[in-house]
Amino acid sequence: MQTEVLNNFIVLEGLDGSGTTTQLKKIEEKLSEMGKTVFSTCEPTKNEIGKLIRSVLQKKIVMDPVTVSRLFVADRNEHIYGINGIKERTKRGEIVVSDRYLFSSLAYQSPQCGFDFVKIINSDFPLPEYLFFISTPVKECQERIHKRGDEKELFDDADYQQKVDDNYRKAIELYKNSGVKIFIIDGLKSIENITNEIIDIIR
Numbered sequence: 001m002q003t004e005v006l007n008n009f010i011v012l013e014g015l016d017g018s019g020t021t022t023q024l025k026k027i028e029e030k031l032s033e034m035g036k037t038v039f040s041t042c043e044p045t046k047n048e049i050g051k052l053i054r055s056v057l058q059k060k061i062v063m064d065p066v067t068v069s070r071l072f073v074a075d076r077n078e079h080i081y082g083i084n085g086i087k088e089r090t091k092r093g094e095i096v097v098s099d100r101y102l103f104s105s106l107a108y109q110s111p112q113c114g115f116d117f118v119k120i121i122n123s124d125f126p127l128p129e130y131l132f133f134i135s136t137p138v139k140e141c142q143e144r145i146h147k148r149g150d151e152k153e154l155f156d157d158a159d160y161q162q163k164v165d166d167n168y169r170k171a172i173e174l175y176k177n178s179g180v181k182i183f184i185i186d187g188l189k190s191i192e193n194i195t196n197e198i199i200d201i202i203r
Contacts, residue, residue, distance in 0.1 A: 004126040005179040008090045010202065011101040013168065014134035015161055017141030018187045019194065023134065024099040026195040031095055034203075039089050041079070042099040049075040065112035072105050073121050080125060087126065101128060106171040111163045115170065127180045132198055133172060136187025138162050 010027070012020040021042070028040040044050035044057075053071050055061050063071075079098075080086045086096050102122040109118045138161045172182055183201055185194055 003123075003178060005129055006087065006090045006096075006126045007129050008093070008095045009086060009126075009128040010095065010097045010130045010132070011103065011128040012097065012099050012132050012134065013101070013103045013107075014187060015136060015138065015141045015165060015168075017144040018134040018136040019144075019191065020099045020134055022191055023132075023194060023198065024097055026191065027097050027198055030195060030199050031097075037094045039094050039096050040099075041086070041096065043076060043079060043101060043104065044072070045075055045079050047075070047078060047082075049078065065109065066117075069105065069109045069113050069118060069121065072109070076102060076105075076122070076125060098128075103131065103133075103168065103171050103175075106174075107164045107167040110167045110170075111160065115167065119174070127175065127178055129181060130202055131172075131175070131180050131182045132185055132201075133168060133182070134185050134187040134194065138165060140188065 012023055012027075014020045024040050024042065028038050031038045044053040049071060052061075053068065053075060056063050056068055056071075078085065086098070089096050102125050105118050105122055106115065138158055141161065142158050172184070176182060181201075183198075185197060187194070189197070
């Protein structure tokens with residue numbers, strides 16, 4: 001698989017409740033302390049397309065799954081190539097850390113749209129230098145979501161999350177020889193230990 005790999009681009013992936021958002025903040029703090037210029041971001045983004053996607057995830061509006069998949073592609077395209085996008089930032093030496101990227105599309109949208117379809121519509125995007133998959137059992141993720149009192153979003157059902165986890169494994173296998181440095185992190189470790197493990201790898 002020959003796809004451009006963006007140096008200084010780091011992606012965190014995992015099930016809802018696995019701790020990717022927490023790690024995004026911790027990693028940004030650690031890298032900043034090391035004197036690095038860091039830009040932390042996420043998908044869906046906070047732009048207008050991303051806001052529309054979040055309305056779908058929060059079940060405020062209903063859309064066909066294929067439409068949602070294509071919205072993610074549009075949001076991702078702007079995320080990468082838009083003004084002050086990921087490609088521009090990495091080119092000028094910034095480290096970009098993103099909570100989710102195209103691997104989330106493969107994991108979350110494939111059960112409804114098919115893995116091959118999602119792979120094809122995302123095939124033109126560059127890949128990150130590092131992919132960290134925080135591997136956390138579905139049951140543990142469900143308990144964490146319940147404890148923090150969050151409303152369950154569109155894809156948060158336990159049975160669906162198991163399909164998501166299976167698709168993450170499939171995506172990791174797909175990209176293992178792509179040039180991306182892929183690491184599977186034990187999501188049952190403490191927050192601090194996970195952060196330190198990730199920092200030690202990218203240091």
